[in-house]
Amino acid sequence: MSEHHPLDLPEDHPFGPHTLPxxxxxxxxxxxxxxxxxxxxxxxxxxxxxxxxxxxxxxxxxxxxxxxxxxxxxxxxxxxxxxxxxxxxxxxxxxxxxxxxxxxxxxxxxxLPFEVADYVDFYASEHHATNVGRIFRPNADALTPNWKHLPIGYHGRAGTVVVSGTPVVRPSGQRKAPADTAPTFGPSLRLDIEAEVGFVVGTPSALGEPVGLAGFRDHVFGVCLVNDWSARDIQAWEYVPLGPFLGKSFATSVSAWITPLDALDHARTAPPARDVPVLPYLDDSDAEPGGIDLRIQVDINGETVARPPFSAMYWTAAQQLTHMTVNGASLRTGDLYASGTVSGPEPDQLGCLLELTQGKGPFLEDGDEVTLTAWAPGPEGSRIGLGEVTGRITPARTS
The missing domain is CATH 2.30.30.230 (Fumarylacetoacetase, N-terminal domain)
Known part of the structure; x- marks a missing residue:
């Protein structure tokens, strides 16, 4: 590319005229x-x-x-x-x-490119949910009985969504290992990443009016990468019976660039075959392909540790939006909802350290820098890039 002509890009540049985030x-x-x-x-x-x-x-x-x-x-x-x-x-x-x-x-x-209204995080990868279930419940079914009937999710903390490049302070909290007789307090010793894809809501909806599958394109403006940092030791002690709380709410990093949903039209793909029938409001068998062929790369300190495929996600973003509003919950401009950890079937396709190390660690150290990147196939052989998400771990604050 000529230094004097920045509009002249190689045809395979991920941020060319087909992307425009x-x-x-x-x-x-x-x-x-x-x-x-x-x-x-x-x-x-x-x-x-x-x-x-x-x-x-x-x-x-x-x-x-x-x-x-x-x-x-x-x-x-x-x-x-x-x-x-x-x-x-x-x-x-x-x-x-x-x-x-x-x-x-x-x-x-x-x-941060938009003011975040609400933040919801899902748990939509069957591979991730199965791997985590085997780690946490080795003597029980890996998937909970409801997993293939509805997209499981939880409400996160919108106020701690931060833009890529923001330092991530190691969180402190209560943690209790199985062998401990009582909980202790201190910096998380099992700090983890979660490679995810986020969806940004544009057009709001009215309270009491569910948004059907066909409303996905009318309400979702664009897509971004998300790293939903997770303190696994804090999470493991607190999450029974209500789910994620302080182990997640300290920071969620998002890209500085929001890629329009329309830029990913050529990357639409059918989701994996489902072996359990879903209720009619989630049935997308006659809808446009709901999956997206995004190829994610996870680097820690410059070394690639995983390449999770978003096309392997069991629940689609349209199904997540529909389920999120089926009870009449309204959408607000700036709502962000994330896919949950993206993992594939292969050992190098796992989107968190919990899976990559089978729960044994090592986890993140102070000074570690994590970068997520991704691209999708575009028209005419082009690549559609998603803006990177980077965060560096800084030491816990003692006061």
Whole structure:
């Protein structure tokens, strides 16, 4: 790629004209001014400036300091803005203007791209659930009786969702090993990762009105990688009988870039065959393929430790959204829900250290840096990249 022509990208670049993920950035000369941008190659296209220059009817949405107004605008606007951005980076007549609005990625600061309303985490990988069940319940069925009848999930803590690059402080809490006579308090000794995929809700729904499978595209704006950090020792002691709490709520890292759902159309795939019939509201047998062929890579301190395939997930994002609202719970703009740990059937496809080490460790040490990356097949042999998620573990705070 020519240094003087940042719009000229290799055909297989994961952040080319078929990807165009949205983020929020600031610059060194205006550190308090947050702007919406789109990643193109190794640059950020300033959408606020582009909209103003082109006289876009959506300029007010794109002048906001977060993505939330755009998220709330709905699918028709999402598509119109995306079409305009694609034209800006591909139309030779707009080349000079567009290039003047590009900023080097390494010259900007990236921020949490949207205000998180609610956060829900699911448990949708049969491989992960089976592996964890065998570790925690070696003398019982690996899967709980309800697992293949509904997407299991829990409500997390929206206030501790952080953008990629934010340091992760080792949490402290109660922990009790099976051989201990009483619990102790201190820093987690079994700090883990969870490689997940998140879905960002745009259009809200009314309280009391469930969202069916067909409503997925109307309500979900985009996709991002998620690392749902987990303190396994704190989690194991607290989770009976109500489930995850302090072992999860200290930090959840998300990408700085939200990839539009439409960018992944060519990666749609059928989910794995299901051997237990589901109730009608979850039956997607006549719907568009609900799986997504995302190839995730997990690196710890620069070494690849796993490549989990998102296509292996038993429950789809559409089914999760439907189940999440079937009782009448409403959606809000900025809701984030995550898939749960992504794991495949092979030993190098496991999305957490608990599985990779069969519960024995080692787990994360202070100073360890974890990076998640992913891509999906796009049109014309292209690759659709998802923005990375990186976090470095810092020591527990004693006061």
């Amino acid at each position: 949205y983020g929020v950035f600031s610059t060194a000369d205006e550190p308090t001014r947050r702007r919406i941008g789109v990643r193109y190659g190794d640059h950020v296209l300033d959408l606020d400036a582009l909209a103003a220059t082109s006289g876009s009817p959506h300029a007010d949405l794109l002048a906001a300091p977060t993505l939330n107004p755009l998220l709330a605008a709905g699918r028709e606007i999402w598509q119109a803005v995306r079409d305009a951005v694609r034209t800006a980076v591909t139309d030779p007549a707009q080349r000079a203007t567009t290039e003047s609005l590009l900023l080097p990625l390494n010259a900007v600061t990236l921020h």
